Amino acid sequence: MEKYEKPVPASRLDAIMDAFALATYRLENSPALMAVRRGFSALMPVLIIGSFSLMMLNLPFPGWERFLSAAASGLAREVLVFMNKASMGFISAYLTITISYHYSALLKPKDPYLQGLSMVAAFSCFAALIEFYSVKSGASVNTSLFSSTGVFNAMLSAILGTRLFHLFYDSSFYSKNPRLYSDGADASIRSMVPALVPYGLCLFVFVMGTMTGHALFGVADFNDLAKKILLWIFNRAGDASPSNADCVFYIILLDLLWFFGIHGGNILAPVKEDLFRHASSNPHIFGSSSSIDVFAFIGGSGAALCLVAALLLFSRSKANKRLSLSALPFCLFNINEFIIFALPVIFNPFMLLPFVAAPVLMFMTAVLLNGAGFLPTPFLDTHWTTPVLFGGFYITQDLRGLLSQVIIIAVGTGVYAPFVLLQNAVMARREELVLQDLVLLLKKSEASGEPTAFLTRPDECGALARRMALELKNNLKAGGAVVLHYQAQVDENGAVIGAEALLRWRYNDRPVYAPLVVAIAVEEHIFDDLTRRIAEQSLRCALEMRSALKRPLKTSFNIKFYQLASPEFVEWIISAAGECGAGGYICLEITEDSAVINSKTLRENMALLRGAGISLAIDDFGMGATSIKYLKDGGFKYVKIDGDLVKDIPANKSSKEIVKSIVALGQAMGFDVIAEYVENETIRGHLLEIGVTCLQGYLYSPAVPFPEFIEFALSSPEPAPLPGPSLEAKEYEPPPMPPKFFQL
Numbered sequence: 001m002e003k004y005e006k007p008v009p010a011s012r013l014d015a016i017m018d019a020f021a022l023a024t025y026r027l028e029n030s031p032a033l034m035a036v037r038r039g040f041s042a043l044m045p046v047l048i049i050g051s052f053s054l055m056m057l058n059l060p061f062p063g064w065e066r067f068l069s070a071a072a073s074g075l076a077r078e079v080l081v082f083m084n085k086a087s088m089g090f091i092s093a094y095l096t097i098t099i100s101y102h103y104s105a106l107l108k109p110k111d112p113y114l115q116g117l118s119m120v121a122a123f124s125c126f127a128a129l130i131e132f133y134s135v136k137s138g139a140s141v142n143t144s145l146f147s148s149t150g151v152f153n154a155m156l157s158a159i160l161g162t163r164l165f166h167l168f169y170d171s172s173f174y175s176k177n178p179r180l181y182s183d184g185a186d187a188s189i190r191s192m193v194p195a196l197v198p199y200g201l202c203l204f205v206f207v208m209g210t211m212t213g214h215a216l217f218g219v220a221d222f223n224d225l226a227k228k229i230l231l232w233i234f235n236r237a238g239d240a241s242p243s244n245a246d247c248v249f250y251i252i253l254l255d256l257l258w259f260f261g262i263h264g265g266n267i268l269a270p271v272k273e274d275l276f277r278h279a280s281s282n283p284h285i286f287g288s289s290s291s292i293d294v295f296a297f298i299g300g301s302g303a304a305l306c307l308v309a310a311l312l313l314f315s316r317s318k319a320n321k322r323l324s325l326s327a328l329p330f331c332l333f334n335i336n337e338f339i340i341f342a343l344p345v346i347f348n349p350f351m352l353l354p355f356v357a358a359p360v361l362m363f364m365t366a367v368l369l370n371g372a373g374f375l376p377t378p379f380l381d382t383h384w385t386t387p388v389l390f391g392g393f394y395i396t397q398d399l400r401g402l403l404s405q406v407i408i409i410a411v412g413t414g415v416y417a418p419f420v421l422l423q424n425a426v427m428a429r430r431e432e433l434v435l436q437d438l439v440l441l442l443k444k445s446e447a448s449g450e451p452t453a454f455l456t457r458p459d460e461c462g463a464l465a466r467r468m469a470l471e472l473k474n475n476l477k478a479g480g481a482v483v484l485h486y487q488a489q490v491d492e493n494g495a496v497i498g499a500e501a502l503l504r505w506r507y508n509d510r511p512v513y514a515p516l517v518v519a520i521a522v523e524e525h526i527f528d529d530l531t532r533r534i535a536e537q538s539l540r541c542a543l544e545m546r547s548a549l550k551r552p553l554k555t556s557f558n559i560k561f562y563q564l565a566s567p568e569f570v571e572w573i574i575s576a577a578g579e580c581g582a583g584g585y586i587c588l589e590i591t592e593d594s595a596v597i598n599s600k601t602l603r604e605n606m607a608l609l610r611g612a613g614i615s616l617a618i619d620d621f622g623m624g625a626t627s628i629k630y631l632k633d634g635g636f637k638y639v640k641i642d643g644d645l646v647k648d649i650p651a652n653k654s655s656k657e658i659v660k661s662i663v664a665l666g667q668a669m670g671f672d673v674i675a676e677y678v679e680n681e682t683i684r685g686h687l688l689e690i691g692v693t694c695l696q697g698y699l700y701s702p703a704v705p706f707p708e709f710i711e712f713a714l715s716s717p718e719p720a721p722l723p724g725p726s727l728e729a730k731e732y733e734p735p736p737m738p739p740k741f742f743q744l
Helices: 013-030 031-042 044-057 063-108 112-138 148-170 187-217 222-234 242-258 271-274 289-295 304-314 318-332 337-342 352-371 390-396 399-448 460-478 514-523 527-549 567-580 599-613 643-648 653-669 681-690 706-715
Strands: 483-490 496-507 511-514 554-559 585-591 615-621 639-640 670-676
Touching: 013 031, 013 289, 013 399, 031 148, 031 304, 031 337, 031 496, 044 063, 044 318, 044 337, 044 527, 063 112, 063 148, 063 337, 112 148, 112 187, 148 187, 148 271, 187 222, 222 242, 242 289, 242 352, 242 514, 289 352, 289 399, 289 460, 304 318, 304 337, 304 352, 304 399, 318 337, 352 399, 390 399, 399 460, 399 514, 399 615, 460 496, 460 585, 483 554, 483 706, 496 514, 496 706, 511 514, 514 527, 514 706, 527 554, 527 567, 527 585, 527 706, 554 615, 585 639, 599 615, 639 643, 639 653, 643 653, 643 681, 653 681
Parallel strands: 496 554, 554 585, 585 615, 615 639, 639 670
Antiparallel strands: 483 496, 496 511
C-alpha cells in the first residue's frame, strides 16, 4: 500500500505560481474553452491542406500565376482552388461540428447518440445565422461566412447551440418518460422522438436572439456588429490624413479581433482602405499597407513568425515544437491561420498580450529605424504573400530593408519569449495539478469500487493519462526508467525480517503516485510487462540482499489475481526465480481489490508456486472483496491487514477487534499477519498487544533505494536465528544470473 502526500509549495513564489497555474487550469479546462481548443485541434488536416493550397495559389514569384493558369490547361490552378475552398473555405462549418462534438462529450460523456444530435442542432444554429445574414443583406447565401470569416459565429453557434440543446433535452418530458411514446415503432424512430422538442426549441431561441439583435442594433450577425462598431470608432473623413498612431491603433484592433476568433483582416478591410488612402501624401507617416505587412505582421497577424520562432527556441513542449515546425513554411509566406487555429492562439490566456504587443513594438521599431535614417521609407507595394526578408528588400529596394526585418523579427521574438517561458513554468505547475486530480479520481474509484477509466476521459486528466501511458510503454520497451524502492518489514524488536518492493516511476522528471501508474498500466494493457520488469529487478535485489546481509530475507512485490490465474505468468515467474536461485525467499502480494477468480487453474497455480518455494500474501486484507474461502486451502502464507484498519486502531475499538480476529484466524489457519501503516508508537503498542509481530511503516523506515535499505537493515538488530545451517561459516556467492536480469 502506497502512502500519498500532497505536494506543498516550497516558497511564496511557488505558492503564487501554483495559484496562477490553478486559475489558468480552471479557466482553460472549463468545458466551453476546452471544447473550442479541441475543436480547432481536430481540424489539423484541414488547416494544413488549406494553408498549403493557399500558399501555392499565392506564391509571389514572377510568372507564377501564368504558370498555374497554363499548367495542364489550367487544371493545376483549378485543383488548388477547389482544395482551398473545400478545406479553409468551409473551416467555420467544420469548426461548428467539431466544437459541438467535444462540448457535448464533456457535458454528457459516453452518450454518442446525444453527441450526434448536438452537432445537428449546433450546425442548424450556424446555418440560421448565415441564412439570416443573406436575407437581410439582400443577397444569395454568403459562402464567405463558411470560411475563416465566420469563425466567431461558428464558436458561438457550437457552444450556445449545444448548451441550449442539452438544456432542453435534459428537461424534456419525453426524455424523462421514454415509455410513454411509440412503443410499437422502430427503435431508431423511438430514439428520435425525445430530440424533437429540444431541437425545435434550441433553433427557435437562437433565431429569436438573432432577430432581436438585428432589431436593436441593425446587424445580422456578430461580424456585422463588430464591423459597425469599428467603423464608428474610426469614423474618419474622406480626406483625413492618417498618422503613425492611427496605424498602431489599427494593428491593435486587428490582432484583438483575431484573438477572439474574428477575421480581423476582413472586418477591418474598409478601415484599411480608408486609413491608407492618402498615406503616401503624408511625409510624416511611415505606415502604409505594405509596410505594416512587411515590418509589423511578419508571418501574418500577430507577427506569427515571431511566435513560431519563440516556440522553437524556448518551448519545452515537444508538441508545440512540432506544431511550430509545421507552421513555419506557411508563416514564411505570411499565412498565419495554421498556427493561430492549431495552437490555438484564440482564447489562449498566455498569448493575448504578446499577440497584440509584438506587432505594435515591431512597427514602432521600424518607425525608429526609419527616423534614424537606417531604414529607407518604403515606396513600393508588394503582395501579402511575399516571403519574409525578401519583402523588406523589395519595398525599399535596399539591403537595409532586409536587415531591418531581421532586427524587427528579433524584437518580436523577444516579446514572445518571456510569455513562452512563463507558459513553460505554468504548464509544469498545471501538470502537477492534473496529477493531483488523477490521484483524487483514483481514490474516489477505490472508495466506490468502480473501475477506473482514465484513458477514455475527454478532459485534461484523460489527456495526461494517455501521455503517461505512452511514456510508460516506451520506457518498458526500452528496458529502463522503472525503479524500485524497498520498505522494511520488522519484528517486535525492530529487526528487519522482510522487504516490500514498491514501484517508483517518474514522468517528466516528476514522481508519480505508484497506484496511479498501476491503474494506467492495467487500463493500457501493459501491466503484465510492468510486473515482469518489477519481478526481474526484485529477484536480482533479493539475491543481493542475501549476499549483503548473510541471511535470507523475504522480498515481496504486488501482482493481480488474474495474473495468479494465468498459467503462462506463473510458469514464467517460477522459471525466472529458479534460474537465479531466489525462489525460496520471494513473496507475491495479491491485491485484494483485484477481481476474484474461482477456478481450478488458480488453485493449481498456487500449488505450483508453493512447490517452487514462492510464498503468497493477500494485500489490504479486511476491507476488500476477496473471499475468505481462499484461506481455507492454506494457499496464502501471509495476510497484510488493510492500512485504514491499522491507522484506525487507537481511536476505533471495532477496528481493533477486527484486527484481533484476523490474528486469531491466522493462528488457527497457519498464516502470518503483517501490519502496514505503522506510523507511531501508539499504533505499534496496540498491534503488539493484539499479537501482530510483523510490522511495516514510517515509524521504522519509508520506502528507500536499495543501498539505503541495505544500510538500514545492517544497522537494525539481528533477528532471532532460524532453524538450519548458518551462513556465517561460508561466504555466500549467488549463482550466475541470466543476461536478461541485467537489462534493467
